[in-house]
Amino acid sequence: MTTAGSFDAPIEIFGGLVTDMSPADLPHGVSPDCQDVIFSNGGVATRPGLQALFGPLAGNPTVNYVKTYETLSATLRTMVLDSNGVLYKETIPGTLSSIATALVPNAFANSTTLFGREYLAISDGKTGNDLPRQYDDTNFDRVSQGGPGAGPTVVDENVTVAISASPNGATQPAAVTIAASPNGATENGFLVTITTTAAHGLSAGQSVTIAGVGVAGYNGTFPVVSAPTTTQFTYIAGASGLAASGGGTAASATATIQTFTFTATTGGLAASGGGTAAAAGSVSPGVHKVCVIFKTRQGYLTQPSPASSWTASGGKRAVVTNIPTGPSNVVGRILCFTGAGGASFFYTGSGSTLFSAAQRCSAETWSSATTPPRPSAWIFPTPFFSPAPTSTISSS
Numbered sequence: 001m002t003t004a005g006s007f008d009a010p011i012e013i014f015g016g017l018v019t020d021m022s023p024a025d026l027p028h029g030v031s032p033d034c035q036d037v038i039f040s041n042g043g044v045a046t047r048p049g050l051q052a053l054f055g056p057l058a059g060n061p062t063v064n065y066v067k068t069y070e071t072l073s074a075t076l077r078t079m080v081l082d083s084n085g086v087l088y089k090e091t092i093p094g095t096l097s098s099i100a101t102a103l104v105p106n107a108f109a110n111s112t113t114l115f116g117r118e119y120l121a122i123s124d125g126k127t128g129n130d131l132p133r134q135y136d137d138t139n140f141d142r143v144s145q146g147g148p149g150a151g152p153t154v155v156d157e158n159v160t161v162a163i164s165a166s167p168n169g170a171t172q173p174a175a176v177t178i179a180a181s182p183n184g185a186t187e188n189g190f191l192v193t194i195t196t197t198a199a200h201g202l203s204a205g206q207s208v209t210i211a212g213v214g215v216a217g218y219n220g221t222f223p224v225v226s227a228p229t230t231t232q233f234t235y236i237a238g239a240s241g242l243a244a245s246g247g248g249t250a251a252s253a254t255a256t257i258q259t260f261t262f263t264a265t266t267g268g269l270a271a272s273g274g275g276t277a278a279a280a281g282s283v284s285p286g287v288h289k290v291c292v293i294f295k296t297r298q299g300y301l302t303q304p305s306p307a308s309s310w311t312a313s314g315g316k317r318a319v320v321t322n323i324p325t326g327p328s329n330v331v332g333r334i335l336c337f338t339g340a341g342g343a344s345f346f347y348t349g350s351g352s353t354l355f356s357a358a359q360r361c362s363a364e365t366w367s368s369a370t371t372p373p374r375p376s377a378w379i380f381p382t383p384f385f386s387p388a389p390t391s392t393i394s395s396s
Contacts, residue, residue, distance in 0.1 A: 065109035071137045072116030100140045104130040141329035148292045148324040151308030157317040169273020175251035184246020185218045192237045199230040209267030212248025285314030295332035
């Protein structure tokens with residue numbers, strides 16, 4: 001192409017994209033960025049105005065962050081952070097709904113999309129001024145593995161109740177008569193079958209005291225193996241080859257104290273009362289410690305809390321209260337106990353709990369010495385920051 005006969009056009013007539021000059025040095029009519037201009041024959045002009053998609057936000061704030069990200073279901077979401085510290089998302093085209101409030105006012109955000117989540121860094125434009133957050137299109141959670149700022153409170157359980165006076169304070173079912181020989185007491189191997197003349201009221205797992213049977217090998221206190229009928233039950237004797245016999249009595253060893261029951265060392269005790277009853281357990285005497293670990297919705301186990309300690313007197317259970325619950329993305333809490341006996345326990349429930357080294361006091365307490373914690377028991381929805389005295393979360 002020849003340039004013969006051409007001449008320079010005045011800049012007021014034609015302007016376009018100029019990339020070799022600083023935007024501040026460009027003459028009038030020249031654009032450093034053509035996204036907001038439109039070209040016509042022999043000229044350039046500002047593009048026609050666009051229609052606003054969103055209405056004004058509450059409080060007429062400025063918009064400090066706008067980002068569109070794609071969810072795992074391939075849904076496009078526009079997110080907006082305003083200068084009042086309110087974060088919105090576009091639920092349907094043209095409609096913004098609040099995701100979170102009370103973020104730092106006048107903050108700016110930058111974000112990246114990963115694993116179907118939007119990870120947001122919040123700052124004043126120079127340094128961070130709020131916790132980093134993550135949003136999975138449902139949950140708006142902090143990004144942190146900081147753990148509880150304090151451990152729970154633990155004390156020895158010390159519950160003692162008075163037992164009513166005789167004859168109603170302590171009772172056992174009345175003994176029943178065993179049928180006469182040779183059908184009252186028979187043995188097959190080590191399994192003994194006892195037939196009574198009236199309903200015995202026993203069930204498998206209870207203990208029974210046999211007394212007065214003609215063949216002495218049948219007598220003693222034994223756990224009931226089965227109760228096939230209301231007048232027959234079985235147990236395992238200490239010797240085999242016992243001759244058929246009968247006579248004597250069968251007395252349940254289940255004792256009732258006011259409103260609770262226990263298995264006594266023997267049956268056939270007379271009604272009585274008085275005295276006291278206290279909870280039993282097997283926490284080793286000495287100093288024990290407990291700490292709390294959070295399990296987050298994202299599957300992380302956080303840093304343990306500082307350990308709380310208490311001195312157990314021995315033979316009692318312990319009451320655990322003020323267990324931190326943490327922020328909203330904490331879905332499980334693990335309590336780890338160690339101490340003089342060397343036992344460890346895990347707990348994932350809510351509220352307070354009891355624990356004993358020998359027995360489970362609730363379905364949410366178990367020993368970890370030989371059995372790992374049950375993953376299904378880790379999921380417990382919890383409220384936001386409660387209780388207040390021990391809900392401090394360390395920064396990270």
